[in-house]
Each structure stands twice: as C-alpha cells, then as structure tokens.
Amino acid sequence: MNKQYQDLINSVSFKSKDVPLSIYSKVMETIETKEQRPTPFDLILSLFQPRRLTFAFAVLFVGIFSSSLLIDKHIPSSKDEYLSQFYFSDVPEYMISFSNQL
Amino acid sequence: MEHSSEFIELFKKGDHKAFEHIYDTTKKLTYNVIYKMTMDIEESNDIMHDVYVKIYENKHKYQQIVDLKYWIYRIAVNHTLNVLKKRSIFNKQRSxxxxxxxxxxxxxxxxxxxxxxxxxxxxxxxxxxxxxxxxxxxxxxxxxxxxxxxxxxxxxxxxxxxxxxxxxxxxxxxxxxx
Incomplete structure (x- = not known):
C-alpha cells in the first residue's frame, strides 16, 4: 500500500499558492478600524462630558416644560361643574324620561 | 523559528511591526493549508483575513507553552474547519x-x-x-x-x-x- 501511495503522491507536483498581497493590508485595515471603534464603556463615559450633559439636561427640561403645557389644568369652580364632567351629554331623551319615571 | 520573549511581549502588546513579522513568517503555510482544505481561492482569501484578525484580537491569550507558529496554524485549521462546517461547503465540494x-x-x-x-x-x-x-x-x-x-x-x-x-x-x- 505504501509503495502504491508513494507513487501516487510522487506523480503529482503540488504547487504552493502565493499569498495575495492585498490580504495583509485588509487585515490591518480591519484591525485599525476595530481599534478606533469606541467600546461600550467609552460610549457611556462620553455621555458624561460637560457639553453633552448640559445638552441632555436642556432637552429634559424642555420636554418636561412642554408636556406640562399640554396637560389640561382647568380646575372646576363649583361642585356642579365638577360633577357635570361625569354626565353623558349624548344620552337619548327617552332614556332620561324613562329614568325620571323610575 | 523560535521567537524571543521580548518579541512575544511586543506582539501581545499589539505592536504592528511584530505582527507583520509574524504574518510574513507564517502566511505561506497558513494560506496553503487553508486553500487545500477549501479548494476555493476566494474562500481561502476570506478565511486567511479572518484568521489573522482573530490572531491579533486573541494575542493576549497566547501562552508560550507551544511555539507561536503552531498556535497560529492551529487557529487557522480550527477556523477553516468551522467555516467549512457552517457554510456546509463539504456538500458543495462533493457535488x-x-x-x-x-x-x-x-x-x-x-x-x-x-x-x-x-x-x-x-x-x-x-x-x-x-x-x-x-x-x-x-x-x-x-x-x-x-x-x-x-x-x-x-x-x-x-x-x-x-x-x-x-x-x-x-x-x-x-x-x-x-
């Protein structure tokens, strides 16, 4: 078996492939890009920079202020006005008369 | 070729010159083994790229129990096997x-x-x-x-x-x- 195998292997001249030159530059490009990319820790740390922190607080303040404006602040002046909020204005007339009969 | 401890330390610290030297001394065998396993030039180029990026990223894991070049060839072989397994190239090649x-x-x-x-x-x-x-x-x-x-x-x-x-x-x- 060994002799036959050796003959088989010797009958072929295995050619060594040349490594494409572009591979190394691509490897270094990838490595450098990864090295420059900030880590999650860097991103969190960057949030605490004074300018960004001021901006974040400004956004928060404007958000709270504008949302408070949107809230209906009307306070009822009397008990009737307060209770009138809970009446259904579109209740059919016959139902009101029916309830009065009861 | 054995590398000195100082050289290994440089490589582990991420010295690009040391990495380039390692690439130059190991690329030929690595590439040829990858190619002979895949029989596909494009695939070999991609694997070769990924292997050396992986080597650089895992440089701190290298321990001087085994020579650096064998550590690199092992990464190359294992990565190639994983890629072949994932992409089920074996079946494609057989056909x-x-x-x-x-x-x-x-x-x-x-x-x-x-x-x-x-x-x-x-x-x-x-x-x-x-x-x-x-x-x-x-x-x-x-x-x-x-x-x-x-x-x-x-x-x-x-x-x-x-x-x-x-x-x-x-x-x-x-x-x-x-």
Missing amino acids: SIGFFYTKQINNQKNDYEEGPIMALLLKIKPKYKLPIILKDIENLSYEEISKVLKINIGTVRSRLNRGRKQLLESYQKEVANE
Whole structure:
C-alpha cells in the first residue's frame, strides 16, 4: 500500500499558492478600524462630558416644560361643574324620561 | 523559528511591526493549508483575513507553552474547519468533484493543478485529510503536526495511515471506473 501511495503522491507536483498581497493590508485595515471603534464603556463615559450633559439636561427640561403645557389644568369652580364632567351629554331623551319615571 | 520573549511581549502588546513579522513568517503555510482544505481561492482569501484578525484580537491569550507558529496554524485549521462546517461547503465540494475531473480531462487551465488527487482529498473526512495535507503536501514532521492539531504523535500516525488508505482506495476506484 505504501509503495502504491508513494507513487501516487510522487506523480503529482503540488504547487504552493502565493499569498495575495492585498490580504495583509485588509487585515490591518480591519484591525485599525476595530481599534478606533469606541467600546461600550467609552460610549457611556462620553455621555458624561460637560457639553453633552448640559445638552441632555436642556432637552429634559424642555420636554418636561412642554408636556406640562399640554396637560389640561382647568380646575372646576363649583361642585356642579365638577360633577357635570361625569354626565353623558349624548344620552337619548327617552332614556332620561324613562329614568325620571323610575 | 523560535521567537524571543521580548518579541512575544511586543506582539501581545499589539505592536504592528511584530505582527507583520509574524504574518510574513507564517502566511505561506497558513494560506496553503487553508486553500487545500477549501479548494476555493476566494474562500481561502476570506478565511486567511479572518484568521489573522482573530490572531491579533486573541494575542493576549497566547501562552508560550507551544511555539507561536503552531498556535497560529492551529487557529487557522480550527477556523477553516468551522467555516467549512457552517457554510456546509463539504456538500458543495462533493457535488463538484465531477466538475474537477471534467476540467482535468479537458486539459483546461484551472486553479486545481493537482486536480484528481485534490478532488479525491475532498472526499476524505477533515480529520484524516489534515494529516495528509500537513505531512505529504506541506512536509511537516509528525511532531509538528501533533502540535498543530493538538493530538499525540501516535494519533497523527494512525490518522495519516487511515487517510492515505482511503485516498488510495478512492483513486483505485476512479481508475477502475475510467
């Protein structure tokens, strides 16, 4: 078996492939890009920079202020006005008369 | 080639010059083993790129128990096996064996100069194929193969014998069929 195998292997001249030159530059490009990319820790740390922190607080303040404006602040002046909020204005007339009969 | 401790420290610290030197001294064997396992130039280029990026990213994990080049070849072999497994190239290659033969018979210029033998090698399981590539094609010693594959020399020998036997049998079958 060994002799036959050796003959088989010797009958072929295995050619060594040349490594494409572009591979190394691509490897270094990838490595450098990864090295420059900030880590999650860097991103969190960057949030605490004074300018960004001021901006974040400004956004928060404007958000709270504008949302408070949107809230209906009307306070009822009397008990009737307060209770009138809970009446259904579109209740059919016959139902009101029916309830009065009861 | 053994690397000095100072050089290893430089490499571990991410020195680009040290990495370039390591790339230059190991690229040829790494690339040829990858190519002979995949038989696809584009695939080999992609794997080669990923292997060296992986080596750089894992540089701190290297321990000087084994020589740096064997550590690199081991990463290359394992990564190639993983890629082949994931992309199920084995099946694709098996179905294209006929294609290799047709090309060889027609004497067309192609990337597979070693045509029939390499086509037959694709039929063999990676664990038997790898020792053949490393020993009979890349001329590594049994000891070196055992370091690359992280198996003992006895296992290298038995896998090599089994691989050779399978390769010869496949060849004889092909010859009988022609």
